[in-house]
Amino acid sequence: MLGVVPRAVLAVLRLCPGIVAAALSGCGRQPPSVVVYTSVDDVFARPILNGFSRETGVRVDAVYDAEAVKTTGLYYRLIAEKSRPRADVFWCSEPSRMLLLEAAGMLASYRPPTAAEVPAAWRSPGGAWTGLAARVRVIVYHRDRLRGSAPPRSIADLADPRFYGEAAISDPLFGTMATHAGALRARLGPTAMEEFFRKLKSNAVKVLPGNSVVRDRVASGELLCGLTDSDDASVAVLHGLPIGVVFPDQEAGFPGVEGPLGAFTFPATVGILAGAPHPEAARQLADALLRPATEEALARSESGNLPLREGLEGPQALQVPDPLRRMDVPWPALAQGVEDSIPFLRDLFVR
Amino acid sequence: MGLILSPIVYLAAVSVVRSGPLFSAYGELARPEVGPILGRTIALALASTLLAAVLGGVAGLVFEARKFPARRLLGAVSVAPLVLPPFLHVAVWERLAAPGGLLAAAFPFAADGKGFPIRNLPVAAWILGSSLSPVFFFLARQGLRAVPDELVDAARLTRGSVAVWTRVILPLVAPPMAAGAGVVLTMSLLSYEVPRLLDVTTYSVLVNLNYGALDDPGRAFAAAAPLFAVSAAGLIGAEAWADRRGFSIAGRERRDRCDPCMRPGVTAWCVTGIYWSLTIFLPAVVLVSLVGRPIVLARAWLTDWEKILSGCGMAVAAGIGAAIAAGALLLPPRRQRLLGILPLGLPLALPGALLGFAGIHLAATGPFAWWVDGPGLLWLAHVVRFTPIAVFILRAQLRAVPQDERDAAALGPRGTARWLDAWIPLAAPGLTAGALAAALFSSTELSATILLAAPGAEPVIVRMYNLLHYGPERDALAALCMFQVAGAIAAAAAIGCIGAFLARRR
Numbered sequence: 098m099l100g101v102v103p104r105a106v107l108a109v110l111r112l113c114p115g116i117v118a119a120a121l122s123g124c125g126r127q128p129p130s131v132v133v134y135t136s137v138d139d140v141f142a143r144p145i146l147n148g149f150s151r152e153t154g155v156r157v158d159a160v161y162d163a164e165a166v167k168t169t170g171l172y173y174r175l176i177a178e179k180s181r182p183r184a185d186v187f188w189c190s191e192p193s194r195m196l197l198l199e200a201a202g203m204l205a206s207y208r209p210p211t212a213a214e215v216p217a218a219w220r221s222p223g224g225a226w227t228g229l230a231a232r233v234r235v236i237v238y239h240r241d242r243l244r245g246s247a248p249p250r251s252i253a254d255l256a257d258p259r260f261y262g263e264a265a266i267s268d269p270l271f272g273t274m275a276t277h278a279g280a281l282r283a284r285l286g287p288t289a290m291e292e293f294f295r296k297l298k299s300n301a302v303k304v305l306p307g308n309s310v311v312r313d314r315v316a317s318g319e320l321l322c323g324l325t326d327s328d329d330a331s332v333a334v335l336h337g338l339p340i341g342v343v344f345p346d347q348e349a350g351f352p353g354v355e356g357p358l359g360a361f362t363f364p365a366t367v368g369i370l371a372g373a374p375h376p377e378a379a380r381q382l383a384d385a386l387l388r389p390a391t392e393e394a395l396a397r398s399e400s401g402n403l404p405l406r407e408g409l410e411g412p413q414a415l416q417v418p419d420p421l422r423r424m425d426v427p428w429p430a431l432a433q434g435v436e437d438s439i440p441f442l443r444d445l446f447v448r
Numbered sequence: 449m450g451l452i453l454s455p456i457v458y459l460a461a462v463s464v465v466r467s468g469p470l471f472s473a474y475g476e477l478a479r480p481e482v483g484p485i486l487g488r489t490i491a492l493a494l495a496s497t498l499l500a501a502v503l504g505g506v507a508g509l510v511f512e513a514r515k516f517p518a519r520r521l522l523g524a525v526s527v528a529p530l531v532l533p534p535f536l537h538v539a540v541w542e543r544l545a546a547p548g549g550l551l552a553a554a555f556p557f558a559a560d561g562k563g564f565p566i567r568n569l570p571v572a573a574w575i576l577g578s579s580l581s582p583v584f585f586f587l588a589r590q591g592l593r594a595v596p597d598e599l600v601d602a603a604r605l606t607r608g609s610v611a612v613w614t615r616v617i618l619p620l621v622a623p624p625m626a627a628g629a630g631v632v633l634t635m636s637l638l639s640y641e642v643p644r645l646l647d648v649t650t651y652s653v654l655v656n657l658n659y660g661a662l663d664d665p666g667r668a669f670a671a672a673a674p675l676f677a678v679s680a681a682g683l684i685g686a687e688a689w690a691d692r693r694g695f696s697i698a699g700r701e702r703r704d705r706c707d708p709c710m711r712p713g714v715t716a717w718c719v720t721g722i723y724w725s726l727t728i729f730l731p732a733v734v735l736v737s738l739v740g741r742p743i744v745l746a747r748a749w750l751t752d753w754e755k756i757l758s759g760c761g762m763a764v765a766a767g768i769g770a771a772i773a774a775g776a777l778l779l780p781p782r783r784q785r786l787l788g789i790l791p792l793g794l795p796l797a798l799p800g801a802l803l804g805f806a807g808i809h810l811a812a813t814g815p816f817a818w819w820v821d822g823p824g825l826l827w828l829a830h831v832v833r834f835t836p837i838a839v840f841i842l843r844a845q846l847r848a849v850p851q852d853e854r855d856a857a858a859l860g861p862r863g864t865a866r867w868l869d870a871w872i873p874l875a876a877p878g879l880t881a882g883a884l885a886a887a888l889f890s891s892t893e894l895s896a897t898i899l900l901a902a903p904g905a906e907p908v909i910v911r912m913y914n915l916l917h918y919g920p921e922r923d924a925l926a927a928l929c930m931f932q933v934a935g936a937i938a939a940a941a942a943i944g945c946i947g948a949f950l951a952r953r954r
Binding site: 170183 | 647805902910
């Protein structure tokens with residue numbers, strides 16, 4: 098009785114992968130209430146997103162970034178999904194990729210109720226994104242190995258022969274190091290920026306897959322010093338690792354720059370994707386992320402971010418100079434700087 | 449076949465279309481660093497394959513030839529390290545090499561106060577080789593089991609035991625070892641995380657950086673072309689050679705090769721002990737010491753149970769999917785031209801990031817758009833990537849099915865009943881082994897998984913990789929790693945149960 102339809106059986110067998118896949122996508126979880134792509138570290142972003150879920154009952158499905166392709170991976174994923182966005186909100190750990198998305202017309206204009214509290218310099222004039230909870234590019238050094246000699250005071254010191262083969266940066270094609278490179282290009286011009294990185298290269302600087310890796314290698318004593326983010330340094334200090342932290346370029350000394358260059362300071366940014374599948378929930382989440390409580394929570398956390406709003410308490414672990422001299426970079430120039438830096442940096446370091 | 453090859457066709461087409469008439473995307477290949485990096489990558493892959501063959505192959509042969517206590521349990525445990533992703537082996541060796549660690553203490557002259565130097569090509573080869581050696585352990589056992597007793601006995605009558613091994617047993621074990629070498633070589637060539645974490649710039653690292661930095665699939669595929677070609681040549685060449693030599697597994701081999709054999713001596717214990725120490729004992733000790741207290745396990749479970757179950761479910765689904773695809777391609781058993789099967793190996797030779805990239809683009813713009821929001825897309829990518837392994841294993845097993853059983857099956861009932869009562873039970877060992885292999889590899893796949901995992905439903909391995917970069921949470925990473933191992937074992941057990949059910953009808 099069963100032996101009359103062998104071809105049909107074969108056909109069904111051949112279709113099985115499709116059937117199983119259909120079952121997996123159809124019978125899996127319900128469509129997410131709000132989807133957020135975030136390059137903020139999983140350990141810091143997760144409690145805040147979970148808190149939002151508990152508070153509102155809105156389920157948050159988060160896609161976190163991998164450290165080695167920080168921010169860039171999510172950015173290109175957003176571009177690849179442009180014709181059919183999966184993400185509602187992009188919570189970016191730095192501004193440059195958000196600026197590029199804004200330039201590509203991929204962000205919806207939305208001004209959260211609390212946005213006015215954020216100084217105008219830290220948000221998009223068109224309302225495409227709003228900044229929060231800044232971080233600073235800092236130098237970390239191994240306290241014990243560098244005992245008795247002066248730590249680097251400027252990022253230019255990483256090219257000092259004292260640190261030959263003993264200094265590190267994270268991959269300048271990704272994450273905040275890419276943004277830092279773009280900022281240097283915007284601030285100093287292409288020639289000076291390229292000269293700076295050539296000097297680093299000729300001083301055998303180690304290019305590592307992530308800022309946390311820079312911190313860990315310095316903390317372990319494998320390397321003497323490195324350029325990383327203040328949140329990575331903050332975590333190390335709070336966990337008693339033997340590192341010292343320098344907010345660089347607070348005094349004059351960077352070659353070719355009159356006066357202090359300043360430390361590169363940048364906010365995290367929040368934007369809503371144009372064509373977001375769940376716009377209402379996206380606005381709810383953006384509102385929650387951009388309220389003062391989030392900045393306070395990030396400042397109190399091991400991340401130790403610097404609040405952008407006046408009057409909020411700063412981080413405890415790091416001795417932030419008062420006042421902190423910041424490197425002055427206009428946002429549009431920063432985005433362009435990042436784009437323009439990639440070919441040069443790729444040629445210099447990807448070998 | 450079309451579905452399995454679709455990512456490669458897509459990427460190749462994009463690389464040509466975006467290149468224009470002068471194939472400018474392929475101009476990447478003229479960069480001066482390409483040759484040295486490719487050479488370094490091939491050297492790393494060959495060294496790690498050789499190390500894996502020596503470590504796992506010798507241990508597997510010794511283990512199969514001697515009567516070890518708790519043999520079945522030990523045999524299963526010996527291949528379990530495959531479920532540990534290689535990048536976790538790096539974390540283990542980093543801990544051993546850190547100042548005050550075992551290596552630094554044992555070799556103080558090399559440590560120089562900064563820890564034992566592990567960020568170099570030989571250590572990368574060592575870590576890749578030891579983490580992939582269970583492939584050889586498994587295949588060496590399978591190969592030895594398939595050697596006919598009568599042949600060995602006849603050889604023993606005229607030759608000494610050394611000659612029996614060198615002239616009879618090893619040549620017959622060579623085909624499965626070659627098949628394993630093809631897989632290990634490909635995995636080593638494509639490994640991105642291990643060389644990257646150890647500061648060794650390989651071609652795979654170069655491809656991933658190009659992909660990540662440029663958002664240009666055409667150029668990335670063009671840049672990956674030499675790696676893809678070398679991987680595919682190594683994989684397909686090894687599989688073709690093994691196939692021609694009549695490599696067969698899980699067929700009518702003896703269930704227990706060592707009935708008449710001896711108990712293990714000191715040498716046998718030493719050989720297997722070295723293997724177990726490097727692949728099981730050291731990682732286990734480091735992981736347990738990192739976890740520290742049971743509360744860490746409980747916390748990890750409460751935080752990430754969805755991801756743990758997601759990873760386990762994805763491994764089972766990918767294994768079953770790959771086995772079904774292999775069955776659809778190879779059943780009912782018939783003569784098939786090798787050339788028609790070998791191209792199926794190509795997706796395995798494709799860098800994972802490129803597979804993920806093709807998946808995103810095909811899903812966002814093509815006929816698979818309705819799968820995008822669920823886990824179906826990731827499942828499909830894993831099936832595409834690991835079906836070649838299931839196909840090769842099923843093909844090897846079908847070769848071992850006696851002709852009289854095939855003839856009997858062909859004479860039996862027709863249609864569905866023939867499938868249920870004849871073909872599937874006959875192929876059950878191969879389908880099960882193929883599904884198991886696909887599930888194990890799927891559970892540790894990272895590059896494509898990072899890109900294709902559905903929001904909020906990523907398998908636990910993605911979370912583990914992120915935690916790897918957050919030093920203070922190493923205890924959570926170790927706890928998740930234990931759950932990853934448990935999940936993979938549960939997945940293997942589930943597939944084994946299904947396979948046993950199917951085989952019972954034989």
